[in-house]
Amino acid sequence: MDTFIPAEYEIQRNYDLCISCRVCERQCSNEVHKYDPDLKKMIADTQKCVNCHRCVCLCPTHALKVVKNQDTYRQNVNWSVQTMNEIYRQANSGGVLLSSMGNPNDYPVYFNKILVNASQVTNPPIDPLREPMETVVYLGKKDVELKRDINGRLVDNLPPQLKLSVPIMFSAMSYGSISYNAHESLARAAEELGIYYNTGEGGLHKDFYKYSKNTIVQVASGRFGVHADYLAAAAAIEIKMGQGAKPGIGGHLPGMKISDEVSETRMIPKGIDAISPAPHHDIYSIEDLRQLIYTLKEATAYQKPVIVKVAAVHNVAAIASGIARSGADIIAVDGFRGGTGAAPTRIRDNVGIPIELALAQVDERLRQEGIRDSVSVIAAGSIHSAADVVKAIALGADACYIGTAALLALGCHLCRSCHTGKCNWGIATQRPDLVKRLNPDIGYKRLVNLITSWEHEIQEMMGGMGINSIEALKGNRLMLRGVGLNETELKILGIHHAGEAM
Amino acid sequence: MKRIYVNESRCIGCRLCEWECVFANSGLDAMFKLKDLAAENFAPRIRVEGGEKAELNFAVNCRHCEKAICVQSCIAGALSKTGEGMVVIDDKKCVGCFTCVLVCPFGAIMPRADGKAAQKCMLCTDNIKGEPNCVKYCPNGAIVFEER
Structure with missing residues (x-):
């Protein structure tokens, strides 16, 4: 807390409605609300409020709202309030600024500047409620040579594939950064939906091995929780080279989030900050990456696809080409808006490129080099809706990862305070009293609902285009048109401007 | 039930x-x-x-016990069990002796706010x-x- 900085938000309590039930007080881990016995009413210390909306949602009489504090400095377009406050914070602490979740700044969201086509007259739209509409996709290497045995029968030499009922998966969020109950919700939802969730770099809790056929395990630079059983349990293994929210740097899990169980799962000491290095210390080239990929494949008898996840950076197309040639089965590209449990603010807000541009370039480059079929591509980094999924697939993705959207389904209100470990919604915390607030029986159903509704929407949008399978939509950029984009942006995205015909 | x-x-x-x-x-x-x-x-x-x-x-x-000790202890016949098994209280019969409050092992019966009769959850x-x-x-x- 810094005395130079006024409260960012203000809690407004309608005293005509407040019954002093003190639910807000009990629910606030930041200790904002308090019952004052002298005044005989509830009071609030707005300075501590992070605007997570837990109190607002649980207030039984709807007496609360959180508003932006109208308090203002002298107007200055050059020095924004946020910039000034950041300087005060750093002058106070001497430290690197930390933030959570995705980049909140006003950069263009290209998905919102892309429009989707529909069929009219010359080819009929398809009604997904009456006609078959295929949303199943298989992720993995597909360009294998056809081989026949001595009797002329086809030899099944297809490398391992991941089968998804919908082209959406839950992206990597580690146990440690998020809670046990959040992981349970993700795992159970993935199982019910026939998709996959991703352990992130925090290992796999012993209770969740039973969901292993819907689990992607991650091997990151810290190697937390990586052992033979962990690899053997998974449906696929992901090597995390980078993360969209913080390209070029590693991870930092604060010691207070490392409880007994997290410590056991990650195989690290309790209560001490867990640092994953920026690079994998054994990977300095594509050849080194190939060694790790084949080490993991060897360790799992070539039964599991290996995913390589990279952040979307300036040379991402060339990097993806290298990854495709290094033996990876799937490449995950994470755009600069992707979320995180904690990242240095400067990195989160200034490093990386938008997923739409990166994805279009990766797909284009792999096609040009004739190796598009040797890998599948997953797009990640702020996929907001079913429409974004459709657009991403038309830009060339095989499937999408959703992280932030999944957390929102569990109750997250994007207060971006994950790094404090005091998540009032029971998601990004390890405090047992807070973790309890996320009931996985409710959480997993909300996730199932979210993906099911997106599936319906994807089918409707595909049907409108007269397309009846994800396969036919993949890389189908003629279905997309840009609005308000300049020549360069259109060229990078490989799409025409709205109004231009084929 | x-x-x-x-x-x-x-x-x-x-x-x-x-x-x-x-x-x-x-x-x-x-x-x-x-x-x-x-x-x-x-x-x-x-x-x-x-x-x-x-x-x-x-x-x-209230757990609505099978053998509800509160019902057995009620001196006024205010507490009874319905056919379904729910323990109910008739506050017109209750004399406010609060024997039920004393005997309930769960603390699930308590005096009403006005103190004149007992009250309990009737679902x-x-x-x-x-x-x-x-x-x-x-x-x-x-x-x-x-x-x-």
Whole structure:
């Protein structure tokens, strides 16, 4: 807390409605609300409020709202309030600024500047409620040579594939950064939906091995929780080279989030900050990456696809080409808006490129080099809706990862305070009293609902285009048109401007 | 018979159930009208055990015991069991001796706010009707109303 900085938000309590039930007080881990016995009413210390909306949602009489504090400095377009406050914070602490979740700044969201086509007259739209509409996709290497045995029968030499009922998966969020109950919700939802969730770099809790056929395990630079059983349990293994929210740097899990169980799962000491290095210390080239990929494949008898996840950076197309040639089965590209449990603010807000541009370039480059079929591509980094999924697939993705959207389904209100470990919604915390607030029986159903509704929407949008399978939509950029984009942006995205015909 | 059960691993100790109970029994049409309720008149029929910042919280209300000791101990015949098995109280018969309060092993019967009779959870059959209010508004699905 810094005395130079006024409260960012203000809690407004309608005293005509407040019954002093003190639910807000009990629910606030930041200790904002308090019952004052002298005044005989509830009071609030707005300075501590992070605007997570837990109190607002649980207030039984709807007496609360959180508003932006109208308090203002002298107007200055050059020095924004946020910039000034950041300087005060750093002058106070001497430290690197930390933030959570995705980049909140006003950069263009290209998905919102892309429009989707529909069929009219010359080819009929398809009604997904009456006609078959295929949303199943298989992720993995597909360009294998056809081989026949001595009797002329086809030899099944297809490398391992991941089968998804919908082209959406839950992206990597580690146990440690998020809670046990959040992981349970993700795992159970993935199982019910026939998709996959991703352990992130925090290992796999012993209770969740039973969901292993819907689990992607991650091997990151810290190697937390990586052992033979962990690899053997998974449906696929992901090597995390980078993360969209913080390209070029590693991870930092604060010691207070490392409880007994997290410590056991990650195989690290309790209560001490867990640092994953920026690079994998054994990977300095594509050849080194190939060694790790084949080490993991060897360790799992070539039964599991290996995913390589990279952040979307300036040379991402060339990097993806290298990854495709290094033996990876799937490449995950994470755009600069992707979320995180904690990242240095400067990195989160200034490093990386938008997923739409990166994805279009990766797909284009792999096609040009004739190796598009040797890998599948997953797009990640702020996929907001079913429409974004459709657009991403038309830009060339095989499937999408959703992280932030999944957390929102569990109750997250994007207060971006994950790094404090005091998540009032029971998601990004390890405090047992807070973790309890996320009931996985409710959480997993909300996730199932979210993906099911997106599936319906994807089918409707595909049907409108007269397309009846994800396969036919993949890389189908003629279905997309840009609005308000300049020549360069259109060229990078490989799409025409709205109004231009084929 | 359907009963109210509480899953202590899900109870977050917010005490909304207590307020929803008081509201259901208040006869008021909007919850904010409880605003002027004096603290001594706050008498919910469900109580959350475990104080603030306790490791474990769980709500407790009448278990509707098979052999209800409260019914056996009632000197006025105010407590009885319905055919279905619900323990009910007839406050017109209750003389306020509170023997039931003493004998209930769960602390689930308590004096009414005015102190003139005992009160207990009757699964919201005696007030709002329908799904019990504590169950309906438990924000974490910790309180359920089901057959077991």
